Amino acid sequence: MLALWLVHAYVAALAWAGVVALASWPLYRRFSLILPGRTRRWAPEIFILLVTTLFLAPLVYAIAAIGHEAALLAGALSEAQSKGLPPPEWLSRIPFAGKTLLAWWGRVLSTPGGFTEWFRQINQGPVLGWIKLFGFEMVHRSIMFAITLVALYFLYRDGNALSLRILSLVQRVLGQPGKQHASRTVATIRGTVNGLVVVGLAEGLLLGISYAFAGISSPALWGALTGLLSVVPFGMPALYGGVALVLFVQGQTTAALLILVWGTLVMLVSDHIVRPLLIGDSVELPLLWIILGILGGIENFGLLGLFLGPVIMASMVALWHEWTNVRDHSV
Incomplete structure (x- = not known):
């Protein structure tokens, strides 16, 4: 101690x-x-x-x-x-x-x-x-x-x-169950990294391309910032929404709408389909617990909670199923 x-x-x-x-x-x-x-x-x-x-x-x-x-x-x-x-x-x-x-x-x-x-x-x-x-x-x-x-x-x-x-x-x-819990913890961390980091890089790349087409200065930098903020709740829409607002007040209404629509589409697909599938398939964790784990982890542990939150929730669900002899992971 x-x-x-x-x-x-x-x-x-x-x-x-x-x-x-x-x-x-x-x-x-x-x-x-x-x-x-x-x-x-x-x-x-x-x-x-x-x-x-x-x-x-x-x-x-x-x-x-x-x-x-x-x-x-x-x-x-x-x-x-x-x-x-x-x-x-x-x-x-x-x-x-x-x-x-x-x-x-x-x-x-x-x-x-x-x-x-x-x-x-x-x-x-x-x-x-x-x-x-x-x-x-x-x-x-x-x-x-x-x-x-x-x-x-x-x-x-x-x-x-x-x-x-x-x-x-x-x-x-x-x-004896300790080995399964350890393996599940490792799988949770790797699945969370795949779901957060890999998808974040893809989001940054896709939005960076749209920034370049819109004529934004330093599109690679703004794309990297978008990918970085994509792992934080509401971070990504705040950034591409701000970029769209700047374009709108500059009179580039079409470019602003395209970035707003494209950014929203990318965010919805990645956050509600791709990322939960990557994390959930790796750890067999229901979507509700993934979301609660990420949000609660950020609130209590900061950025590190993005990874600790799902690990804690996966361990809790595993212990619950073991202690109650429930094997159906759909609840």
């Missing part, structure tokens, strides 16, 4: 490492088998390098794209400071806030020197506090990510021996 208390701040990082290791273990085993002779002993190092690249490459691309957009914004603000910028035609068409934003633009951005004067008048204390908090959060997340990678390396390296010890412990605690 003392050891658990010492590492409690890093339990989330260790849990993430466990989820990734369980989900990617079959792929890692196939990868290690195709390596020639002596190179096979370096399989954990090579595979962890590939996993790190897989995680960091989209992040680096996103940072580069955001940096490019920030440079354009800085240039526009510099021009507004020296010469003033006329308001875009679509600004007044924004629902509810159009007139207010138009007046603010004319006072701050259309008037040379107006932005500097406006910035002096605002309370900069909260802004500096947010920047400092963001910096601390980034450092914390980076440390947790590094711990996750280190733990993941050791799980790949010692996974076989560790799995035997865990299985022995589970059987000692739960008896």
Whole structure:
């Protein structure tokens, strides 16, 4: 118990490492088998390098794209400071806030020197506090990510021996059914990863293509954000709905409607057909418990709850069926 208390701040990082290791273990085993002779002993190092690249490459691309957009914004603000910028035609068409934003633009951005004067008048204390908090959060997340990678390396390296010890412990605690519960837990995690991550990537790709056809700047970045938010309830419609709203106020009504209809169609098919089938077929879990597990997991454990929620619900349903001798999984 003392050891658990010492590492409690890093339990989330260790849990993430466990989820990734369980989900990617079959792929890692196939990868290690195709390596020639002596190179096979370096399989954990090579595979962890590939996993790190897989995680960091989209992040680096996103940072580069955001940096490019920030440079354009800085240039526009510099021009507004020296010469003033006329308001875009679509600004007044924004629902509810159009007139207010138009007046603010004319006072701050259309008037040379107006932005500097406006910035002096605002309370900069909260802004500096947010920047400092963001910096601390980034450092914390980076440390947790590094711990996750280190733990993941050791799980790949010692996974076989560790799995035997865990299985022995589970059987000692739960008896003979422990092996079935352990197998069901692994199947649940892998099914959840397939249902959330793989479908999320597909959603991001499909919406990214629609963003490109609509002429959205950096469609790959927005597609990646759509795929990332697709694993969060109501995250995906909020993003593509916002994109459609921007296109609508800019006068591109057809493009806005196409993105809205296409995004809704992709979301309905993936969230209500493809994803539940992938998760449910892997864990034999009814759709209601899948939805409750995902929502309850997010509410209680954050993003990690996307995977822990279905695992907990699958274990609960399995124990219920075992204790009541019910084998019909349709209830």
